[in-house]
Structure formats: C-alpha cells, structure tokens
Amino acid sequence: MRVALFSTCIGDSLFPDAHKAAAIVLARLGCEVVYPMGQTCCGQMHINTGYQKEAIPIIRTYADAFADSSIDYVVAPSGSCAAAVRDQHVRVAERYGDRALVDGASIASKKTYDLSEFIVDIMETYDVGAFFPHRVTYHSSCHSVRFLKVGDRPYELLRHVKGLELVDLPNHEECCGFGGTFSVKNAETSAAMVADKVRHIKETGAEYVTAGDSSCLMNIGGAMSRQHNGIRAIHMAEILASTVQHPWTPEHAAYTREAML
Structure with missing residues (x-):
C-alpha cells in the first residue's frame, strides 16, 4: 500500500517531529510512505477567512501532488487539514475552478484521511505497538x-x-x-x-x-x-x-x- 504523507504547512514549518512520527507509525504498519515534494498548504485559513477564489492555486497544488493514481491514500497528522480537504476543496473548485481542477480535487479529497481514522478504518487496528508510560x-x-x-x-x-x-x-x-x-x-x-x-x-x-x-x-x-x-x-x-x-x-x-x- 502506497501512502503519501501530507505534512501540512504548520507541521512542515514548526513541528516536523510530529509528522516524522506519523511516517514512522505508517511504515511500522507496513505502508510504503512517500512524500510528494510539491505539496504546500491545504488552504483552509484562506477559505475560512473569505479568500476562496485566492485559494484556488493552493487547491490545485494539492490535487497535483496527491491525485496521482500511484498513491493509494493520503494521510495527514491533522484533523483540521484533512477536514478542510474533504469538506472544502471540491466545493471551492466547483465555484471558482475549471473541470480539471474539480476532477483532481475530487480524487485527492476522497483518499485523504486523518491519521487516526486511517489507522483504524483502513489498517483495521488499534494497537500500533506503542509504549508511553505516562x-x-x-x-x-x-x-x-x-x-x-x-x-x-x-x-x-x-x-x-x-x-x-x-x-x-x-x-x-x-x-x-x-x-x-x-x-x-x-x-x-x-x-x-x-x-x-x-x-x-x-x-x-x-x-x-x-x-x-x-x-x-x-x-x-x-x-x-x-x-x-x-x-x-x-x-x-x-x-x-x-x-x-x-x-x-x-x-x-x-x-x-x-x-x-
């Protein structure tokens, strides 16, 4: 199973250790973890603040990075960003984008998961072999x-x-x-x-x-x-x-x- 890690802008800029940890967990579960270098932001702050049209290039970048058929799933260690992709991308693309963007956003959004739901729903496990005595x-x-x-x-x-x-x-x-x-x-x-x-x-x-x-x-x-x-x-x-x-x-x-x- 080929899984792309979506690092998110805040993770990439400020908290990379959390996203490296997500990659470690996914690899431990047997996934082939890849990191598309073209990824940037999910655009949720732009959209939530009212700049929907301005978010179109961001949505296009996300679709270009993750709609690739060689990627089975996209996993984000961020419920907020995963929710933005699934809830906002297609709607905004339909409003301000073209047909190609709508198609790409639809493909990418459907295979985007938060880390917890991917582990439970797709990998069908609760136990990832972790130890944290606190x-x-x-x-x-x-x-x-x-x-x-x-x-x-x-x-x-x-x-x-x-x-x-x-x-x-x-x-x-x-x-x-x-x-x-x-x-x-x-x-x-x-x-x-x-x-x-x-x-x-x-x-x-x-x-x-x-x-x-x-x-x-x-x-x-x-x-x-x-x-x-x-x-x-x-x-x-x-x-x-x-x-x-x-x-x-x-x-x-x-x-x-x-x-x-």
Whole structure:
C-alpha cells in the first residue's frame, strides 16, 4: 500500500517531529510512505477567512501532488487539514475552478484521511505497538470532531498504548480558541478560551495533553508554558511512534512558547 504523507504547512514549518512520527507509525504498519515534494498548504485559513477564489492555486497544488493514481491514500497528522480537504476543496473548485481542477480535487479529497481514522478504518487496528508510560489526557479538536467525525478512534488508539493511563478531559467538546485567524482577529476571546482549556487539563492531573492537530497543541502548549504548570503538549503521532526500544523523551517537546519564538 502506497501512502503519501501530507505534512501540512504548520507541521512542515514548526513541528516536523510530529509528522516524522506519523511516517514512522505508517511504515511500522507496513505502508510504503512517500512524500510528494510539491505539496504546500491545504488552504483552509484562506477559505475560512473569505479568500476562496485566492485559494484556488493552493487547491490545485494539492490535487497535483496527491491525485496521482500511484498513491493509494493520503494521510495527514491533522484533523483540521484533512477536514478542510474533504469538506472544502471540491466545493471551492466547483465555484471558482475549471473541470480539471474539480476532477483532481475530487480524487485527492476522497483518499485523504486523518491519521487516526486511517489507522483504524483502513489498517483495521488499534494497537500500533506503542509504549508511553505516562498519564495523558486527550483534546478533541473541533474539525476532527465536527467535520471528520473521528468519534472514539483516537481514544481507542491511546487506550491500546502500553503503559499509558488515559484520563478524561472535562468539557472536552469545547474549542481551545485557536481557530486559525480567529485567534488573531479575536485575541481576547481566544485567550479566554484557551485559559479555560488549560484549567480543565490541569484538573485531570495529567503529565501530557495530546491531540491530532499541531495548531491546537501550539495554542494550548504556549498557554501552559507561560503558566509554567509542568504539563507538556505532545502530538498523538509521537505517542504512537514511541516504543520500548525507541521511547519518546521530554527533550522532543516542541509545543512551548520558547520553541515558537
């Protein structure tokens, strides 16, 4: 099975370790992992901010990179980006693009999956051989829940990680306040939302908070690092890539304010 990794712009620019971890997990499951060099962004921030027509070149680039018939599936360690591809690309292409773009966007979007749903639905497994002996809570990102409807897939994957103690996050359905340009245009509201999220994370007594989106983790991790509360943010792919032989260590943590300066 030939699987293309969609690294996403935020992953490629700021958090490459999470996307390398996703490639490790996919390879461990027997996939041939490829990385099309022409890939860039999914365009969701442009579309969500009202620049749909301007997003057409981005959608075309995505289709050019991933509609190739030699690629069986496209996997993104980002529920937000996978949701944007599946929910927005074809609709915007139909509105502002040509027939060739609509066809390419349709092909690429149909084979694009979030990491958790690919592992569970396509590879048909919950146990990827991971080992992470820590107390962890999980943040459900808005797009993965409301658009992709990943359901309990991430929870089941985490429950099958050896040594991991998974604790429920109070008010888990609430947004972290990032929302792409929302956090810039509505900074005070965003800050209040992430403050609530961090307070609930602290209530769990967890050592780590994990999610399937680097953008959420960047927002949450930055807020926690400013509080110096000792809780670390880690992408779920990094937990799934961690094994007894090659454990993930705190030195890899990237979702802190200092790492983003």
